[in-house]
Amino acid sequence: MPFIPHTEAETRSMLDAIGVDQIATLFEEIPTSLCANAPQQPEQGLSEMEISQLMRSRANADDGVTCFAGGGAYQHHIPAAVWELTTRGEFYSAYTPYQAEASQGTLQLLYEYQSMMSSLMGMDLSNASLYDGASALAEAVLMAVRANRKSKSKRILIPKTVHPNYRKVVHTLVRHQGIELVELEYDAKNGTINPDSLKISDEDPGYAALVIPLPSYFGTLEDVHTLTDWAHSHGMLVIGSVNPIAMASLTPPGEWGKEGADIACGEGQPLGIPLASGGPYFGFLCCRKALVRQLPGRLIGRTRDLDDKEGFTLTLQAREQHIRRSKATSNICTNQGLMVTAATIFMSLMGTTGLEQMASGSYSNSHKLVERLSTIDGVALAFSSPYFHEAVITLSTPVAELLQILATQKIVGGIDLSNDYPELGNALLVCATELRSDDEIEQFATALEQILC
Amino acid sequence: MPFIPHTEAETRSMLDAIGVDQIATLFEEIPTSLCANAPQQPEQGLSEMEISQLMRSRANADDGVTCFAGGGAYQHHIPAAVWELTTRGEFYSAYTPYQAEASQGTLQLLYEYQSMMSSLMGMDLSNASLYDGASALAEAVLMAVRANRKSKSKRILIPKTVHPNYRKVVHTLVRHQGIELVELEYDAKNGTINPDSLKISDEDPGYAALVIPLPSYFGTLEDVHTLTDWAHSHGMLVIGSVNPIAMASLTPPGEWGKEGADIACGEGQPLGIPLASGGPYFGFLCCRKALVRQLPGRLIGRTRDLDDKEGFTLTLQAREQHIRRSKATSNICTNQGLMVTAATIFMSLMGTTGLEQMASGSYSNSHKLVERLSTIDGVALAFSSPYFHEAVITLSTPVAELLQILATQKIVGGIDLSNDYPELGNALLVCATELRSDDEIEQFATALEQILC
Amino acid sequence: MLIFEHSQSGRINSAQRTAALQPLQEIPKAMLRKQRAQLPEISELQGVRHYTQLSQKNFSIDTHFYPLGSCTMKYNPRGANTLSMQSGFLNRHPAADAELGQGVMTSLYDLQEILCEVTGMEATSLTPAAGAQGEFAGVAMIRAYHDAQGDTARSEILVPDAAHGTNPASAVMCGYKVKEIPTNSDGDVDLETLRQVVGPQTAGIMLTNPSTLGVFEREIEEIAALLHQAGGLLYYDGANLNAILGKTRPGDMGFDVIHINVHKTFSTPHGGGGPGAGPVVANKRLAPYLPIPMVGVKEHEGTSHYHWLTEAERPESIGRLSAWSGNVGVLLRAYIYAKMLGTTGMERVADYSVLNANYLMKQLQKKGFTLAIPERRATHEFIVTLKSEAKELGVSAMDFAKRLLDYGHHAPTTYFPLLVPECLLIEPTETEDKATLDAFVEAMVAIRQESKENPEQVKEAPLTLPVRRLDDVRAARELDLNWYNQ
Amino acid sequence: MLIFEHSQSGRINSAQRTAALQPLQEIPKAMLRKQRAQLPEISELQGVRHYTQLSQKNFSIDTHFYPLGSCTMKYNPRGANTLSMQSGFLNRHPAADAELGQGVMTSLYDLQEILCEVTGMEATSLTPAAGAQGEFAGVAMIRAYHDAQGDTARSEILVPDAAHGTNPASAVMCGYKVKEIPTNSDGDVDLETLRQVVGPQTAGIMLTNPSTLGVFEREIEEIAALLHQAGGLLYYDGANLNAILGKTRPGDMGFDVIHINVHKTFSTPHGGGGPGAGPVVANKRLAPYLPIPMVGVKEHEGTSHYHWLTEAERPESIGRLSAWSGNVGVLLRAYIYAKMLGTTGMERVADYSVLNANYLMKQLQKKGFTLAIPERRATHEFIVTLKSEAKELGVSAMDFAKRLLDYGHHAPTTYFPLLVPECLLIEPTETEDKATLDAFVEAMVAIRQESKENPEQVKEAPLTLPVRRLDDVRAARELDLNWYNQ
Numbered sequence A, B: 001m002p003f004i005p006h007t008e009a010e011t012r013s014m015l016d017a018i019g020v021d022q023i024a025t026l027f028e029e030i031p032t033s034l035c036a037n038a039p040q041q042p043e044q045g046l047s048e049m050e051i052s053q054l055m056r057s058r059a060n061a062d063d064g065v066t067c068f069a070g071g072g073a074y075q076h077h078i079p080a081a082v083w084e085l086t087t088r089g090e091f092y093s094a095y096t097p098y099q100a101e102a103s104q105g106t107l108q109l110l111y112e113y114q115s116m117m118s119s120l121m122g123m124d125l126s127n128a129s130l131y132d133g134a135s136a137l138a139e140a141v142l143m144a145v146r147a148n149r150k151s152k153s154k155r156i157l158i159p160k161t162v163h164p165n166y167r168k169v170v171h172t173l174v175r176h177q178g179i180e181l182v183e184l185e186y187d188a189k190n191g192t193i194n195p196d197s198l199k200i201s202d203e204d205p206g207y208a209a210l211v212i213p214l215p216s217y218f219g220t221l222e223d224v225h226t227l228t229d230w231a232h233s234h235g236m237l238v239i240g241s242v243n244p245i246a247m248a249s250l251t252p253p254g255e256w257g258k259e260g261a262d263i264a265c266g267e268g269q270p271l272g273i274p275l276a277s278g279g280p281y282f283g284f285l286c287c288r289k290a291l292v293r294q295l296p297g298r299l300i301g302r303t304r305d306l307d308d309k310e311g312f313t314l315t316l317q318a319r320e321q322h323i324r325r326s327k328a329t330s331n332i333c334t335n336q337g338l339m340v341t342a343a344t345i346f347m348s349l350m351g352t353t354g355l356e357q358m359a360s361g362s363y364s365n366s367h368k369l370v371e372r373l374s375t376i377d378g379v380a381l382a383f384s385s386p387y388f389h390e391a392v393i394t395l396s397t398p399v400a401e402l403l404q405i406l407a408t409q410k411i412v413g414g415i416d417l418s419n420d421y422p423e424l425g426n427a428l429l430v431c432a433t434e435l436r437s438d439d440e441i442e443q444f445a446t447a448l449e450q451i452l453c
Numbered sequence C, D: 001m002l003i004f005e006h007s008q009s010g011r012i013n014s015a016q017r018t019a020a021l022q023p024l025q026e027i028p029k030a031m032l033r034k035q036r037a038q039l040p041e042i043s044e045l046q047g048v049r050h051y052t053q054l055s056q057k058n059f060s061i062d063t064h065f066y067p068l069g070s071c072t073m074k075y076n077p078r079g080a081n082t083l084s085m086q087s088g089f090l091n092r093h094p095a096a097d098a099e100l101g102q103g104v105m106t107s108l109y110d111l112q113e114i115l116c117e118v119t120g121m122e123a124t125s126l127t128p129a130a131g132a133q134g135e136f137a138g139v140a141m142i143r144a145y146h147d148a149q150g151d152t153a154r155s156e157i158l159v160p161d162a163a164h165g166t167n168p169a170s171a172v173m174c175g176y177k178v179k180e181i182p183t184n185s186d187g188d189v190d191l192e193t194l195r196q197v198v199g200p201q202t203a204g205i206m207l208t209n210p211s212t213l214g215v216f217e218r219e220i221e222e223i224a225a226l227l228h229q230a231g232g233l234l235y236y237d238g239a240n241l242n243a244i245l246g247k248t249r250p251g252d253m254g255f256d257v258i259h260i261n262v263h264k265t266f267s268t269p270h271g272g273g274g275p276g277a278g279p280v281v282a283n284k285r286l287a288p289y290l291p292i293p294m295v296g297v298k299e300h301e302g303t304s305h306y307h308w309l310t311e312a313e314r315p316e317s318i319g320r321l322s323a324w325s326g327n328v329g330v331l332l333r334a335y336i337y338a339k340m341l342g343t344t345g346m347e348r349v350a351d352y353s354v355l356n357a358n359y360l361m362k363q364l365q366k367k368g369f370t371l372a373i374p375e376r377r378a379t380h381e382f383i384v385t386l387k388s389e390a391k392e393l394g395v396s397a398m399d400f401a402k403r404l405l406d407y408g409h410h411a412p413t414t415y416f417p418l419l420v421p422e423c424l425l426i427e428p429t430e431t432e433d434k435a436t437l438d439a440f441v442e443a444m445v446a447i448r449q450e451s452k453e454n455p456e457q458v459k460e461a462p463l464t465l466p467v468r469r470l471d472d473v474r475a476a477r478e479l480d481l482n483w484y485n486q
Ligand SMILES: Cc1ncc(COP(=O)(O)O)c(C=O)c1O
Pocket: A332, A333, A334, C070, C071, C130, C131, C132, C133, C164, C166, C167, C208, C212, C237, C239, C240, C261, C276, C277, C278
């Protein structure tokens, strides 16, 4: 009986105390008609030794891969201290800090997180996490619709330069509330929002918000200042969906245009979270102070105790489902706390300079990569505008097969765009973070050369 | 400046406070003639990212090996919790618990260790660790010479069935104190101490102690009861040098003969410590109560505080070098505390039954292995007597080459005995702990078959 | 002290440098940050020391008994952590070719199968990131089903008043109105009312069984029949699955779709609030609508190849819930736990979680505490109401909760479910030993005694924690959410 | 509570079962254990909770400032831990073919080279398990050298009175008599006495430089000449290497052999008492005698192959000190640290450890504390004597030390070196920031103030730790070393 401490004698004495003679009696209220079809072959559990052997061989099978894919998930350096601390039992095995006095560790850390994330985004405040970057964008959209009382519109402008999966997730999550996503085309030359698509006719009933990605899914840089001012002048709120490492160097949402974006959200994974096949990651969501009551998710406030000593507690809980139930700002309950723990320690250990270096290193490695790949016959850069740390290249052969061949060499060659953007032809989204060495880039290029010729 | 927190401004203000204008001035007392020959090529340090890449590739190069070697170092199952807890900063980065009140975690744990180890060995008490199994035997020998006031002899009987490296280490460590090691031959058929070698002539000036290994280096079982009684009847102390996992099932030193051994020591590695190329491991040393003042190494005692509350502290420190200096029982200072932390957690999580299962599983896997290997032409079991979890086999070809070929298949085929025991011919010491699966045993056997024919 | 108070301008943790800082040459100046971000500028030691010290201010399963009802705070095996943190798992990009991830995908596929078996259902999607997202998925699937039948008039989801807040909130996110169903004094759904409100407008009902009142809904078969006859579907909130694992299956009770909180029943860590995972499992009827991606298998030359099922293979799916495929790392931990239990171990989970709850309930009752539903068996949890203590001694459930912290026990869940006044919802879980339960009873008795002799002490508790009782009103009124904006 | 008090007969942590329990059929009955061993019978949760809680009762570098003189308690990089705990390193059997361990052996070889460079010596053996074993090795090498010269009359090792206890103890283990050399009031070895005692019976001298008094031995060149002229050799105790890293090298000072405490200068963790490692490094003269094994290299077809050097290649070696090759896991951590510093980083270690010590010394002096050697520069550590506080206020160095714990600082080393009365040996190390040093000064001032106003509080300190001051006398008198034997 793994993990069950009861000795036979204890079980017996507990049953005696209850006044029943066997455990089965405790289940007597379950109608016998429901008593489970016993499993076909009752399976014995594995010991830790056995499961270790199994999972070690599985992990080893997946190991040793060199990654040139980004597209929303990035392999960055993570200081060892981050996860050595994050997996300490007191963080790892604690519950949501509803009992504030017994959770000051988690609560203070989350308050620190909120502060750091606000600063990184140039925003007033941050919540304590959502599930991931995609659902954070959905929550931002719902929030914008609630918050934009003037516009009354339930329509949202969302450019095609936003991650395709994000657009799908937002659709799944907001459609039942009657919210409509209107997509903006991109400029085929620049790979950024096509300015022509911004003309709004007078009959147009308007939009609650405009979503602006930075960098875009293509790695390019939207003209965030112009877009923000344009949206504001049309009564829309502005939602920035941004990469947090990029924000160490690029203009953060709070500095966009004349007034800054209203909401900033994105995927927190680049901040110390491993790739891990896509999760757990965490979504961040920041906003202006005025919107705080529309914010979904947990918020930690600093306050004082009976002795007037500083302390931290969950606050504005009336926004949340456990208080407001069907009128809550969101249904979210369990969030991604431990990932935020890691991200907070990560940001502390890297510091501003460390994050800037990471941004700079990813920028220059990606440029190295693209320049090297561009020397190969049949490879071309798809867009002419500047890009941050990933870029679209087009190839002379179908991408899917090429990626399969690279996979046999344990190289993840990038992300195939041909399904989501068939108009781009054989398009591949490639990325090289600060982790990729010159040797690895050369190895990738050589492999590509061999395949293409 | 990795790990140095000083900003330039702080450095300046500290220099000002000291009243010097540069750091170099603080070194002014070092004669200039000594100022270091600056390193040929001043080397920049690597960042954690860079050293990670280097050390990951090195570790991967060494990985994926299947181990059939024992001979004093055994690959056993280790519950994950052991090292997740042991590397917690509070254990990992604490100093020796000289300030008892600030070290109750380590001290209580060591007291628990002493208790568990005493029980496992059937002895009155245990110290809190020595460096490893070999140096623990050397300390046991020194201790026996000091303790055996009756015999006055500085000679020790040590059988050749003791690990050859242990005998070498003991020799290195005790020879300068005029102690002589007299080796006992083994019986070529049984692989245990040759009873003939026990005859002591009347002129013989006697011995301070007899060392008895269990299991022996060959995996065989010495007749500990007879040997112990014989030694005691000749005025010798008895030192057991034993494997702690074996002691879960085999008679522990405290139960040997009529009165039990006087001193028990050995290698603690099997208790939750990884193989790690040979260290860090830890040596354990237990003894009868009467010998406690001759015991080297730290001892933790339970006591009370000012409020009469239970607490733990280093005790009988007058035996140690920091008090007694040149008259100390040993020069040991830093010991192997963190390894003992792991071993204590290991013993707690495994419990008596868990240790017995481990002993039983190692016993049966080794027997499976030897039986399977014995079916191969040219392979024979060297000794006829029972063995615990390793055994000597003889082969039709030189062992060194064979091990090299196995190594190319990532198999550690055992330990070559031909240097230490040339009289055994092509002899190989093999072991299969509870971790070795039937498949792995079969794989080893098949590889051996292919090499031998 | 806050980490920012350790910060010193110009300090750099240079061990963590990754690249020389170079200008991003091709980036237009207007796109560059004007003011540098303000992150702490600390040394690595300062960071390690700060967060190590902070962690020590938490209660956690690894340090304290945590009988938090509805949360299933049981031992999170360390082996599951170690094994799911291996580099082969951690370094896999989610968009990498499936052939580069057969290790993880095999495990996820196996987990899908295990969850089907455990719940008596047809198919699993692992993608929901938590219970609430699982609820959203399940209700959206119900909606998709009705839509597919052309049955678009159904506008209501029924939810018992005792339900967790996420249930109504999730229903609303799916565009439904929520109708609350009262609970009778035995803790069962009030069948009379239910009969009256079920109708052609009913899309479905969301239930937990056992309910959040800690009792088994005995009329579940009748409820299922009632709903199904009216064309509605049944959603099972799997938060309380711990009590019935291997004993009875939601699929057999008549439920159409269920989510599982693996961070409860399958013992993945709560991490101070998350992440968890909320796989949804559906019967034949609802399986086509499961969220994507799911893991599929193809046999090729005698070996199984696992791959992602997306829109192409699952055209009726409600769609994606996250950018990739949910909280894979959490799911791996759940898988490891499930494999360690086996089906035999799962049944033991139910046995001993229910034994512990009934024992604890009985011992508290013997000591004079009032049970919310005294005449019934507890499941994995039960409710004590401190109504009379509140009235007679002037100490509230909150006061008891805070004082328990001083006694070294995390507080039970307080004031939930909302319908029981001054309640403590107590869930000991199967991984706690008898001595711990006995110590908890002693603490409760001692606190009641203190409440008589020294009620101030109880009302001002906790006294021994890093902070005394915190001012929540001030926190909400003088919002201080960002150190840089104080 | 002790782990044994959680134990319950018959409880099994079955997740950790490894094999079915079967009789050891061929083992004679007389060889089997009669009574089962008594280990705790606990659940995994009980174990995890117990040891997590225990850990929290410790001070450590990761939680507290630890200015423990002579111990160099600096930040132990977490990266060094993570990287040396990789399975490729952990699962390598020490007797495995060298070709199966080229990753670890390359690293050890590189470390040997680095240590030669840093010390100005010829060759390194990494095998000693700690400083004391390094001392033993070094002195045994000196002995081996004299023996090889046929110079067997040398029977004495000289050791300053301020030396660490391991020095005389190690010399005795090598069969030498120990002669203590007095220290003059400036903290230097008393040259007059030295001249008198050096002679044909002198095998060598053991010195640290800087000495345990925290000052640099300025006459070291003269001392070296003196010894060498008399045919004696010089042993360098490397415990204090932190102060001179990259500044001056023992080899250049005239030392013949040195040990290095990598758990001090190279920042491997102390682990609550160990393990450390004490590599010995020797000049040309003593290199042949270094303990085995060492790592050698052969070039073969353009690649380097690393292998163990044993008796065959090193016939003059003093022999083996451990069953295998010392504390490899610790040495890997030291190697990682050394590589992260580079030679430039090493010089910074000396710079800032000395800066911190001099700053702290100055600030304490300004606040009126008495320095043992006021007129000299501190090195990486320095000594405060509380002689006058003891006399005037009746509080001892011990009282200060205990009260400092209440202030959140680990105590400095007390009553060592033995020749300074009521002393605190204070070593802040380079990884502590100025604010921490300032806080320490404030605490010292506050305690002195308390000693005037409320001396009992100081004498009864600590007041806020898991236990109050412990009764050491009782511990020694009523020996209680084994819970089962109480
Ligand atoms: C009964 C019940 N339902 C639903 C949930 C929501 O699950 P999650 O927190 O994983 O979103 C919870 C968890 O708190 C719960 O207890």
